Amino acid sequence: MLLGSIEAGGTKFVCAVGNEDYRVLEKATFPTTDPKTTFAQVIDFFKKFNDLAALSIASFGPIEIQKNNTRYGYITETPKKGWSNTDFVDPIKKALNIPVFFTTDVNGSAYGEYVLAQLFNEKIQSLVYLTIGTGIGGGAIIDGKIVGSQGHTEMGHVRVKRHPDDLDFEGLCPFHHDCLEGLASGPTFEARLGIKGQDVPKDHPIWDIVSYYVAQAAIQQTMILRPDNLVFGGGVVSEPFLEKVRRDFAQLNNQYVQVPDLTTYIRMPRAKDNGSATLGNFALAFHELGK
């Protein structure tokens, strides 16, 4: 029996086929062009596998994941050109004729990290995964279930207290200006400094501004969920950056709530090569099969 994974991003679609041990057997990447072209490539890839039993999609959003909604399975109002209001699940399901699970990219990653923690025999019950890249998004897992009964979470769009050295920056979010995503996503580095994020020296003070915002997000997630782990992924995140986040988190918490040792509580993803979502998809596809 084989399991399928589609990690659908704004730039590329990563497709993978794995076995019941969630090991990747074959992988292919297709550019995100228009739905018709990209879906055709994806379907061609999976059609090669006769044993494919189920598949899970972890997609960029916003998407509709409420099964009772008429637009269930759609990418809804996305800024990605050509992709707004696109039925994603139905064409895949019809072409492959197997059970298909549908969730957000970050929920897929969160689930992958949750599964990996179980495989590592860590007794965690809950976890938040926050990605900080072009945008900011987060997913939470509690007791093996994805959190969100009114739809998927949108953890990048919370407000934060402004850093005193960052009061003049308006923020980049087209909806909220200075929400977390508007202040701490990758593009905010270039917007503030005129230098691309990856070229900003590691000792530049902007890292302390951004880590202050990310630490506030970590505080919010901690106070609202009291999860066992906070996992941070995405292009902005590195171990030195998380050191700053841990420092600011400790200062903001001020020993108020007990949290695990911060080096294990606030951590990078455990899956190698950005593989959290692929692993999560395999596990979610497997669960979908059991339904």
Place this chain on the structure above:
Amino acid sequence: MLLGSIEAGGTKFVCAVGNEDYRVLEKATFPTTDPKTTFAQVIDFFKKFNDLAALSIASFGPIEIQKNNTRYGYITETPKKGWSNTDFVDPIKKALNIPVFFTTDVNGSAYGEYVLAQLFNEKIQSLVYLTIGTGIGGGAIIDGKIVGSQGHTEMGHVRVKRHPDDLDFEGLCPFHHDCLEGLASGPTFEARLGIKGQDVPKDHPIWDIVSYYVAQAAIQQTMILRPDNLVFGGGVVSEPFLEKVRRDFAQLNNQYVQVPDLTTYIRMPRAKDNGSATLGNFALAFHELGK
């Protein structure tokens, strides 16, 4: 069969006995003096009921609810004089010899509102209850379970973006200064204006400052949990105040995430006479019995 409820507050303990329909049969209130005296009164009250099968405690905090912790069942480091590091569950359990469930006051209220929604045949899966009074605290229920695997939630201690007309107020939280509780709890009215909260005219601009902070809390809870309902209780909350919160929530969300109609999404507790926690306790005691 009878079920017991202790709603333990910093001022008073409300004890109640109910039947399997969660109807209150008898109720008594005792002042919160010292643990020995108050516990003795509580125990005397419940000892009258031979049929008492189980009991649930919804307590002021912080408390230890992790069963694997040596201080499970304790009120831990509370500012309430004489109550720090007090074993709550053990003396009650020993005296009454019945199963005892232990959670926070707000988790009890959240659970009560969740149960009430089910009784009203509303198909909600999740809910947040936030109380805004002397302090601010919140609890969340997802699929009938209380959220929080590292301990209980502390929803009052998140940071918020400062209101432009409130930049000079330092905030009252002894741990965090200008966290939500430090900026929006009942005592902040008197700290800012020299007038007690209940005497501040309803058209005073301070209500717009406080509603802006509470709306941000509602945004955080929405983005992080996507729950079906946000219920607001406590002395600061009134229907006109929630109207302001709804207005600010709509402005902050800017139609980004879909939420139910705001008059049903952001609402007052449904239980009468502050009865949410008592009802929640009856249901939690009943569940504890089934374990």
